[in-house]
Amino acid sequence: MSTATPSPEQAPAEEQPFDPLDFPQKLRDAQRRAAELYAEIRAAQARLPWSREPHEGWPAVTDRGREREGREPSPGWPAADAAAYDELRAELLEVTAYVQTHAWWTTCRDNGVQGPDLVAARQALKTAKGAVPLAPDDVDTAA
Numbered sequence: 001m002s003t004a005t006p007s008p009e010q011a012p013a014e015e016q017p018f019d020p021l022d023f024p025q026k027l028r029d030a031q032r033r034a035a036e037l038y039a040e041i042r043a044a045q046a047r048l049p050w051s052r053e054p055h056e057g058w059p060a061v062t063d064r065g066r067e068r069e070g071r072e073p074s075p076g077w078p079a080a081d082a083a084a085y086d087e088l089r090a091e092l093l094e095v096t097a098y099v100q101t102h103a104w105w106t107t108c109r110d111n112g113v114q115g116p117d118l119v120a121a122r123q124a125l126k127t128a129k130g131a132v133p134l135a136p137d138d139v140d141t142a143a
Helices: 025-047 079-100 103-110 115-125 136-142
Strands: 061-063 066-068
Touching: 025 079, 025 115, 103 115
Parallel strands: none
Antiparallel strands: 061 066
């Protein structure tokens, strides 16, 4: 019988501990797309009138020391803008559903990541490298 020590190439590779923050690329890409869509929606909301439908608005009211701000009349949104907004929102819902139900989260649970640790991993995805449109380094470089 041979009791020779196996060479390093033959030795079993040590398993790396599971890292719940080692997100798959497709998951990071989806989170990035969700952030981009959210930004597009916010930009559309800032540009469009406050009411999607035409609305007459209302006057400011001061009643017994309480004030309620008024709203100017709104012409409503043009049909093309409403359709574009609806498309953005539908895509955002689809992408966020993909992120929330991705198999990575099951893999995390299967590896013992649960409760607050799973929540922390989900939160970390929102700022993970490649999962956000702009990182702090991007801003420094652009400045």
